[in-house]
Amino acid sequence: MAKTNAIDFLFIGAGVIGLNLARELKKKFPDSNIMVFEKENLLGAHSSGRNSGVIHAGFYYSADSLKAKFTREGNEQLREYCLEKKIPVNMCGKLVVTQNEREEKTLDELIKRGVHNGVSLDMITAEEAKKIEPRVKTLRRAIWSPNTGCVNPISVLKKLLEDAMCEGIQFRFGAKFLRIKSENTNTITVTTTAGDVETRFVVNCAGLYADKVAREFGCSRDYRILPFKGLYLYSDEKPGSLKTNIYPVPDMAYPFLGVHFTLTSDGKIKVGPTAIPAFWREQYSITENFNFEEMVEILWRELGLLVKSDIGFRNLAFKEIQKMSKNKMVNLASALATDVNPSQYTKWGKPGIRAQLYNIKTNKLEMDFKYEGNSRSFHVLNAVSPAFTASMPLAKFLAERINVLLQNSRGAGIVGEQIREAPHRPPNKETSL
Helix, strand or coil, X not given: CCCCCCEEXXXXXXXXXXXXXXXXXXXXXXXXXXXXXXXXCCCCCCHXXXXXXXXXXXXXXXXXXXXXXXXXXXXXXXXXXXXXXXXXXXXXXXXXXXXXXXXXXXHHHHHHHHHHCCCCCEEEEXXXXXXXXXXXXXXXXXXXECCCEEECHHHHHHHHHXXXXXXXXXXXXXXXXXXXXXXXXXXXXXXXXXXXXXXXXXXXXXXXXXXXXXXXXCCCCCEEEEEEEECCXXXXXXXXXXXXXXXXXXXXXXXXXXXXXXXXXXXXXXXECCCEECCCCCCCCCCCCCCXXXXXXXXXXXXXXXXXXXXXXXXXXXXXXXXXXHHHHHHHHCCCEXXXXXXXXXXXXXXXXXXXXEECCCCEECCCCEEEECXXXXXXXXXXXXXXXXXXXXXXXXXXXXXXXXXXXXXEEEECCEEEECCCCCCCCCCCC
């Protein structure tokens, strides 16, 4: 990249995607000046630090998806990284169990996807499943995934930050993107709470606000974030009381995996998560981070989905709201394992919010990773689970997409793998994060 006084790459968001993508761009452009702006004063305040910590194996996803392409590889790279950095990983595996004959057909489909994606899986009998986990319940068969593990996500983020800083990447915490201030031939100036910053290229990894930031740059025309709150209920049982993660067969129409047993890196048990529609983007509790404008916008969209129910939103919302009851959550979990005592499940964990992308043109939830870009910016719009697992190879792929944009002399825009003329519009009203 030709040098100017401006920052070469200005990142918005220091989550797991932002950290890995910044590092990949530094590898690709070693002489570049990269600065990452994070609106919070601490690392991992939102999705990246609040996710389940599961290192997924990669067998849920259809063969043509980016999730399928990068999860298995990401699993291997993340485990290797944790080993190198001495981050504890609980490689406890995962059982996917069935409760009826209809679910067994989906079990077969998951095996097919796993084989196609190159994932190590075994279809085992109920008796074999009980040898792995004596408490497990399954109808006749189960899937055994030996390469599923669990890690503390904050531990991973801290090491990624350390590595990024050692590589010369700069960070500004407590610095929030507000709006585009001005543009000229070679640079763009953005306004942040830390002042105005001139840059040659903006990379948007803003998670729950990725769509709003993207619209400042003429992208995300057809997309909006729908926030879903995820809660886990923790067990008082001693670590090691379960030997593996236990998951139900998922409903393949939704990007959620249902209530399941997840182990932490130190062997503790939690059940969940919920996928409760949130009323604003960072609604971790009833009133936390209240934003009236967001509430009106999101409630209006959710009410429309309740009426139209094109994606089964009404049924989904009804089921998920019931999970706010501890008894309901424990009852759902008890279908997967024996000796589940409600009295041992009393403490909710720290909530997370899934930044689920919704296509307003097709009225569908986006199931895969999504990104858009143009001559001045690149936007990671949908980086939900298993993005934490897939983050390293996904970041390498996205860095190459950015390289394509920079090398295209016509300044074309990229949406997925489709090239189009770069959208352009003058700076507009403030987009506050």
